[in-house]
Amino acid sequence: MEKVRVSAVSYTNTLPFIYGLQHSAVIDQIALSLDVPSMCAHKLIHDEADLGIVPVAALLDLPNAEIISDYCLGATGAVNSVFIFSEKPIGEVDTIRLDSQSRTSNGLAQVLLRHYWKRDVTILAEGAADAYVEIGDRTFGKQQAHSYAYDLALYWQKFTGLPFTFAAWVANKPLQPSFVHAFNVALSYGLAHRDVIIGQLPPRLDFDYRQYLMEHIDYQYNEEKKKAVTLFLKLMKTLDHAPISS
Ligand SMILES: C=C(O[C@@H]1C=C(C(=O)O)C=C[C@H]1O)C(=O)O
Numbered sequence: 678m679e680k681v682r683v684s685a686v687s688y689t690n691t692l693p694f695i696y697g698l699q700h701s702a703v704i705d706q707i708a709l710s711l712d713v714p715s716m717c718a719h720k721l722i723h724d725e726a727d728l729g730i731v732p733v734a735a736l737l738d739l740p741n742a743e744i745i746s747d748y749c750l751g752a753t754g755a756v757n758s759v760f761i762f763s764e765k766p767i768g769e770v771d772t773i774r775l776d777s778q779s780r781t782s783n784g785l786a787q788v789l790l791r792h793y794w795k796r797d798v799t800i801l802a803e804g805a806a807d808a809y810v811e812i813g814d815r816t817f818g819k820q821q822a823h824s825y826a827y828d829l830a831l832y833w834q835k836f837t838g839l840p841f842t843f844a845a846w847v848a849n850k851p852l853q854p855s856f857v858h859a860f861n862v863a864l865s866y867g868l869a870h871r872d873v874i875i876g877q878l879p880p881r882l883d884f885d886y887r888q889y890l891m892e893h894i895d896y897q898y899n900e901e902k903k904k905a906v907t908l909f910l911k912l913m914k915t916l917d918h919a920p921i922s923s
Contacts, residue, residue, distance in 0.1 A: 678706070680707055681706060681707045681728055681852065682707075682708050682720075682726040682727045682728070683698075683708065683709045683726065683727070683728045683729060684716070684717040684720045684721065684729035684730070684731075685698075685712070685729065686713070686714050688758075688814050689813075689817075689878070689886070689890070690750055690758065690813075690889075690894045691730060691750070692867075692890070693864075693867040693868050693874055693890065693896070694730065694748070694868075695867065696866075696874050697863040697864050697867020697868065697870070698860075700866060700870075701863035702859070703856070703860055703862075703863045704863075706859075713778040713813070714730075714732045714778060714780060714781070714812070715780050717730060718732050718734075718738070721735065722739060724849065727852065728745070728846065728847070728849075729847060730749075730844045730847075731846075732843065732844050733842050733910070734780040734783070734784040734909075734913060735780050735781075735847075736906070736910060737910060737914070739849055741850065742848070742849060743847065743848050744845045745846050745847070745848050745852065745857050746846035746861050746864060746898065747861065747897065747898050748861070748865070748868065748897065748898055749843075749844060749845040749846070749898035749902060750894060751840055751841055751895045751896065751897070751902050752843070752894060752895050754834050755828045755830060755831040755893060756828060756830035756841070758812060758813060758816050758889070759779075759811075759816070759830060759843065760811055760816055760819075760828060761808050761810055761826075762816075762827075763809075763825040763827070765825065766825055767790075767825070768794070768796070769807070770796065770807040770808045771799060772799045772807050772808075773786065773790070773798050773808045773810065774801045774805075774806040774808070774809040776809070776811050776812050777802070778812060779810060781844065781909075782812045782829055785833060785841070786829060788909065788912045788913060789829065789832050789833065789836060792912060793832060808825075818881065818883030821883075833905075833909075837908060839901055839905040839908065840895060840902050842905050845898060846860075868896055871891060874890065
């Protein structure tokens with residue numbers, strides 16, 4: 678049988694899922710690649726993968742997408758790895774640079790700037806800017822390095838009262854129900870073994886892996902997070918610029 682091509686995010690936040698897959702028989706049924714989130718989206722959109730943990734912003738480009746899991750990469754309040762960093766307060770920011778590794782957070786930054794902070798800023802893909810979006814492990818311990826660090830999941834919660842979903846397990850074609858079941862059991866196994874994963878990470882003084890993987894990243898894709906996706910996609914459509922095309 679052909680292997681299911683799976684694209685998973687290459688950041689620490691996805692390690693529990695990878696651990697679960699690697700400790701399950703389902704690993705023999707998949708061809709697993711680790712990619713930055715924008716590449717996960719690209720692979721699903723261009724049919725270079727069948728299943729992936731896909732930035733939800735890319736659902737707008739995936740007409741046949743099906744979310745196949747009750748697990749996601751989300752947050753209820755601060756996530757601690759998705760920021761706008763700046764040396765000026767947001768009210769004085771005129772230009773912002775996006776993160777080429779992101780789809781969702783680039784969109785979220787623009788949604789919040791427009792609808793929450795009521796700012797009309799120039800969006801740049803590269804080059805110098807007043808502020809920049811950054812996601813993933815590169816942000817760990819960086820909050821102190823900047824005058825202002827806006828945690829985007831926290832500001833989304835202030836804006837909407839909802840948790841946020843950054844990425845969900847999305848298939849771009851129908852998959853065997855027995856495979857989907859085994860895949861979800863493996864994900865759940867990984868989440869139940871976060872203690873083991875945390876124990877294997879090199880200790881660092883400027884970042885608390887335990888708090889990140891046990892509290893900040895909220896893995897349950899529940900009704901509130903579904904509501905957040907629906908609202909986020911609606912707000913994304915109000916933006917003039919697509920974040921960064923894939
Ligand atoms: C919380 C995070 O969520 C991520 C942000 C994503 C995005 O902006 O497109 C996609 C997947 C997640 O890895 C993070 O990477 O820090």
